[in-house]
Amino acid sequence: MTIRRLLIGLFIALALAGGATAQDRSILVASTTSTQDSGLFGYLLPLFKAKTGIEVKVVALGTGQALDTARRGDADVVFVHAKPEEEKFLAEGFGVKRYPVMYNDFVLIGPRSDPAGVAKSKDIVEALRTLKAKEQSFISRGDRSGTHLAELKLWKDAGIDIEGDKGAWYKAIGQGMGAALNTAAASDSYVLADRGTWLSFKNKGDLAIVVQGDKRLFNQYGVMLVSPAKHPHVKKDLGQQFVDWLVSPEGQRAIAGYKIGGEQLFFPNAEDPNA
């Protein structure tokens, strides 16, 4: 008898404990795993909620997947870092307007011992050529994410058709930034990562930044409201409030305020017309 009562009590407690989520004042944002892994949302979203009372739910996917999710109408706002893909998304009519928000940069990560000898170079394209020539183990995300697309562009800039011409040294794992870093740490490989994820990554092992600062490693973030014309159920008012806040002076200050170990991760540039 007592056990039965205990069970019923437990079930009721579970069901009632914790408040119900306010479904009405919430939006769904499709963003990227690298943005989530950097911890930016954990910092920004409570600030936004305190100001507006709007709950922002973030689904973190690869850039390609995030945009597809928005195309299907399963998100209200999309926040990624792949300008060509974002503009394609707009051209297809799925987005209302693209606002640049912030940038961070990519860094080339590799073993501290740097067997390829690329650390001396400040030229990312040179470094990639060297990696290929010396057939150094390299981890690619291979998942159509913003990082993956940036990586492919850099190979192209180096004059290498990496898809057609790769060897066993190039490993495309089809997973997120954290998984790629884990794999690189475990196999003494080189990998292209965004600085945000790198700084907050806990399993660095023997890895370190080998190349940084090259202008081609610049990584621009943009935000778009999903078009209510295509998807009438989109929460356009609440979504627009979020977009507006991100590019507002207050939001931009908040972005700049996010630091790991004293180091700023993201640089707000909503004012930049070329971003």
Added chain:
Amino acid sequence: MICFEEVTIAAGSGTLLDALSLSIGAGAPTVLIGPNGAGKTSLLRAAMGLLEPTRGRIAWDGEPRRAIVFQRPVMLRRSAAANIRFAQVGADRTTELLALVGLAHAADRPARRLSAGEQQRLALARALARDPAVLFLDEPTASLDPASTKAIEDVIRRVSGRIKVVLSTHDLGEARRLAGDVVLLHRGKVVEAAAASCFFDSPRTDEARKFIAGELLV
């Protein structure tokens, strides 16, 4: 009441009933006797409709309600009283039946925890709860002690006024005590069928004589 007309029941391992013809009429209990494998259980199961004749047919006079107490009855995983209620009777009738078989004290005990004798009596009560016109019992006292045997036989005697009882037994004494008619089976056939006094005092067939004397039949 029941008429077996040249009933043959074949099974994988052999023939259970072999062109068996038998007429069972209303009145005092009919007792089936015979060696193991003679077909007693098969006859009872066929009469309950659990076995289909391969040849021949079983004819009923009307379609009377039947119930059976199996040799090893299966109790449901609930109390003794609940087992009886399963036959769809009310609380009053349940109490009555439990008292009839001497299990009033065990009404709320888990049926599976009862002794073999108690379970047999409970099975009998459950069968009676179905209010049958014909009650079959397959060796109801086979593995019971004398006290339980007497209890079962007492109930059979009590109800055999209203209900036609057909039972099988290994115990010739029991056959003498209970039977109106005795039917001796051997190898799926009826060897001899007669009123009890005639059967035991002046058996007509050799097999019957041997069986009563306790000799093996071939």
Added chain:
Amino acid sequence: MPDNASALDLVLMGDPALFAIVRLALIVSLSAVLAAAVVGVPLGAAIALSSFRGRDAVIVLLNAMMGLPPVVIGLLVYLALSRAGPLGSWGILFTPQAMVIAQTILVTPIIAALARQTIEDLWVEYRDELTAMEVGPARRIATLVWDARFSLITALLAGFGRAAAEVGAVIIVGGNIDGFTRTMTTAIALETSKGNLPLAIGLGMVLITIVIAVNALAWMVRRTAERQAG
């Protein structure tokens, strides 16, 4: 959830984020098992008692479906619940409800297949009595299910184990949203991808402890009830 804390610290501090994750994992998996039982037990029992052409094929298929890949089910449910999909108007993608649906689909074959086996074994024992008592098909199923209730609990626990342990389906249909659709397994996947391996392992230990606790509770319930019912 503070990154630098160990899982034990979080448990001892009563970290609200950890509590929310555990609570969601239990609610989703237990609800799925309940729904799967409502569908799966009668289904398994009906198959156990039936005889029809192709019965063997149905049983083989049912047994095989115990091994449905969670990630595939997750994908199919995702496509169905997406706004672009047939059930999009429900608007429940990326919610706990979607997670319950996906896990129910995963768990129902397990419960149905195990129920079928259990009931079929019991039917062998009960067949003569129930037939002699002229018990109709619906009542047969109810009687066998009730009498088999203790063995069926084991089937439910198998289903719960499967649900609590899987990550493929819930992460696709739930989206692993912080504070909303993050469960134990999806949190472990996330912390792993952040390189936070000690925390991930710690959370794994918490999950295992919870599953053991659920099994222990079920065992105690079964023991007490069996004592009462024989």
